[in-house]
Amino acid sequence: MKDPRPSASAPHRRITIHDVAREAGVSLTTVSHALNDRGVVDPATRARVKQIAQQLGYRPSVRAQRLRSGRANSIALVSSMPFAVAGGTSRLGFMMEVAAIAAEAALGRGLGVVLVPPLEGAGGLLDSLDIDGAIVIEPVANDAHIALLRQRGVSIVSIGREPGTEDPVPFVDLQSEYTARLLLEHLHAQGRRRIGLLIGATPRQSYVETERAYRAFVAAAGLPCHIVTAQESEGEAGGAAACAALLREQPDIDSLCAPVDAFAVGAIAHAQSLGKRVPQDLMVVTRYDGIRARSHQPPITAVNLHLERVASLAVELLFEHISGGRERASVAAPLPELVPRESSATSATSATSATSAASVTSARPATSAPN
Incomplete structure (x- = not known):
């Protein structure tokens, strides 16, 4: 033969x-x-x-298998966050870190991952993609991507709760309120008493929870409340502009909590242009412990969000829903951990900052899913 x-x-x-x-x-x-x-x-x-x-x-034949099963064996990873904050000029940021981990976790379940970049016109791409489900990173209120995916009838999971609704898609709770308290308590432990908050103007759950935690914290500590917002699309320039506005109104601000790392970098640049020393005159902390925080001079105090586990949990939850399991509507991410750096601690106090951060983390109970 x-x-x-x-x-x-x-x-x-x-x-x-x-x-x-x-x-x-x-x-x-x-x-x-x-x-x-x-x-x-x-x-x-x-x-x-x-x-x-x-x-x-x-x-x-993969095509034949798909025809028999009715499954595409692929999922989309979607973000409405502009690259100015989700990735930056290097394209190495929050979204890309999540994408790399999610792709590995999905592959282990026989799923491919299609990365949908945060660009205008992504809705048309989502409408044509052959996918079984999607993970949406930090959706906004009335998120257009979620609305379109719901119309298609595919399974959806979000990283971060869908804000402004009593019926959110299944989600991984990023513990944003806890993260904000961790950063604020760290600044307070460094003796700072005029702490400003710089958040994005876009309605995301992380901003909602951060502002709620900030208002509760300063009220309980008897501190003044100073909040300023920045446009995500402006990235570092937006952070600089927001910092400028805050310092014009409140020139004696001694510390700044800027959860978006791009905003934190821009704020530091503006403060230094005014001759302010970081951290002596102005301490700055951020949320995402990414390349911006680690490589900046001075390095910026940030938070380990355990994104490797967050992304894996999102894939796991989505796979459950694709397979018909609807029991879990949310899962909690691991508790974040503070990573103290020079932007909020002088060399003389950096060691005690790390000890303080560890005690704060161990003393806090796990939070429930946000309302």
């Missing part, structure tokens, strides 16, 4: 189920049942078919 495998000089031809059936001397149905462990097939015949398929180098 002629070898169905192509020779080294012949053009490549895919080995098909027909080749396996011909070599094994059985029907196409028998081969299909044997390779997929279905139907009634003699065990010896099943084993022989599988052996021949392996020898021939047969690989099942």
Whole structure:
């Protein structure tokens, strides 16, 4: 019998189920049942078919499998956050870190990941993608991506709660309120008593929870309340502009909590342009412990959000819903941990800052899902 495998000089031809059936001397149905462990097939015949398929180098057609199962075996990772804050000029930021981890976790479940960048017109792309579900990173209130995905009837999970609704899509709770308290208590422990808050103007749950935690914290501590917002699309420039506005109104601000790392970098740049020293005159802390925080001079105090676990939890929750499991509507991310750096601690106090952060983290109970 002629070898169905192509020779080294012949053009490549895919080995098909027909080749396996011909070599094994059985029907196409028998081969299909044997390779997929279905139907009634003699065990010896099943084993022989599988052996021949392996020898021939047969690989099942992904397209045929999709037609049989009705599944695309792929998910989309979507973010409405502009690259100015989600990635920055390097494109290495919050979104890309989540994407890398999510892709690895999804692959372990036989799912591919399609990255939908935060660009105008992404809605049209979402409408045409062949996907089983989607993970939406930190959605906004009335998020257009979620609305479109709901219309398509695909499963959706968000990283961060969908704000402004009593019926959010299933989500991974990022513990944003806890994170804000962690940062604020750290600044307070450094002796700072005029703490400003710089958050984004876009309605995201992390901003809602951060502002709520800030207002409660300064009220309980008897401190003044100073809040300023920045436009996400402006990135670092937006942080600089917001810091300028705050310092014009409150020139004696001694510390700043800016959860968006791009805003924190911009704020530091503006403060230094005024001759302010960081951290001596102005301490600055941020949320995401990414490349901006670690490589900036001075390095910026941030928070380990355990994104590797967050992304894995999101994939796990989405896979459950794709597979029909609807029991869990939310899961809590691990409690974040403070990473003290020079932007909020002089060399003389950095060691005590780390100790203080550890005590704060261990003293706080896990928070429940936000309302």
